Amino acid sequence: MSDATKSKTFSQRFPFWAQIFAGLGLGVLLGWVARQYDVGWLNETLDIIGTSFVSLLRTIVVPLVFLAIVVSIARLREVTNAARLAVQTLLWFAITAAISVAIGISIGLLTDPGLRTSVDASAASDVGASASWTDFLQGIVPSNILGLSGSDNGDGTIGIDFNVLQIVVIALLVGAAVLKTGDKAAPFLAFAESFLAVIQTVLWWIIRLSPIGTLGLIGAAVANYGWDLVGPLAVFTVDVYVGCALVMLVVYPVILRLHGLSPVKFFSGAWPALQLAFVSRSSVGTMPVTQYVTIRNLGVSRDYASFAVPLGATTKMDGCAAIYPALSAIFVAQFFGIELGLTDYLLIAFVSVVGSAATAGLTGAVVMLTLTLTTLGLPLEGVGLLLAIDPILDMMRTMTNVAGQALVPTIVAKREGLLDRDAYDGERAADPIGDLAKV
Secondary structure, three states, rough: OOOOHHHHHHHHHHHHHHHHHHHHHHHHHHHHHHHOOOOOOHHHHHHHHHHHHHHHHHHOOOHEEEEEEEEHHHHHHHHHOHHHHHHHHHHHHHEEEHHHHHHHHHHHHHHOOOOOOOOEEEEOOOOOOOOOOHHHHHHHHOOOOOEEEEEOOOOOOEEEOOOOOHHHHHHHHHHHHHHHHHHHHHHHHHHHHHHHHHHHHHHHHHOHHHHHHHHHHHHHHHOOOOOHHHHHHHHHHHHHHHHHHHHHHHHHHHHHHHHHOOHHHHHHHHHHHHHHHHHHOOOOHHHHHHHHHHHHOOEEHHHHHHHHHHHOOOOOOOHHHHHHHHHHHHHHHOOOOOOOOOOHHHHHHHHHHHHHOOOOOOOOOOHHHHHHOOOOOOOOOHHHHHHOHHHHHHHHHHHHHHHHHHHHHHHHHHHHOOHHHHHHHOOOOOOOHHHHHHH
């Protein structure tokens, strides 16, 4: 039997989703062993594996986001009614975000998570992270062409970080300049498209490591956090998962049904992206997979999807920027005995709909959370109460984000006659992730 035949047989017998769940199960087991028996080296190994996988995804974020947005904007000139499509996309981003934040507020008011917790007040501490509307607006203005910044690590080394929001702004400007320049920009656009293809190929290789990354991320979460830390915040944890589930499994299906589309077909088509989002906790890292399944499985026009999905991956966050900050604000207010009024709840909704770009598609939602707390005048020390279980919450939040990032292009494409119903209702590939490497 040839190597190619062996590879094909393994892929058929053990598809990518099964590999993910195998990594998930083994990670939970190893994490439990590390915590139960205090196996330090195992805990450290799991943490290294998980952080290395996330680091690989973060490494490729800057060129991926920049090139994807530049190319997608340039491709808009090939789409009829491009301006109308852009407006419809942003409108549906706002509509679904508003519904999501309403669900988050409702669950928070019904369950009182801040009053039903046994977490000690000593856990409330200033984590050194803050965000205000001034910070947000200043952060939009790029400090350099790459959106990079340096900071002193305190050990004599300089750490390099990037601001995804600034990268998005730079990419939007460059993309608009490409459209304005016209034929003279053709060589640059050809280079950008070629470079993007290379970057995506590298990303497919990283994505293939997801089962191993899953093992490390889940294992480290179980080893470091365990139920003894989740338990005191059990009501809040359940609230986040229930809120995300309601958005994904109730709100999204209703919207699909109203547009004459099958929810079952949607979720079966989007599943490869959803499973990767759950384990990677990165909308940006999942973006190429989201774009692939939106085109290949959901039947959205390639030119439109190439614009809507990258935009959604950096600004469309129903989990991280709507449900979570709404519940967190209610939790923090109740924990510190601060009463919220109607105006406060309206502010939460406003921040969620308008400020979601602050999360920028990376793991975690600390920036959006601190932006919400700052807007409401709530103690930022409340952030420290929730950080301990953030990785556990972030998996479900990111899965919800990505589901919305695939939903909106599908809905808009259906409304504008850009949806291939044969593809939407057709058979799914046995191993969609495997197909990505061949694109």
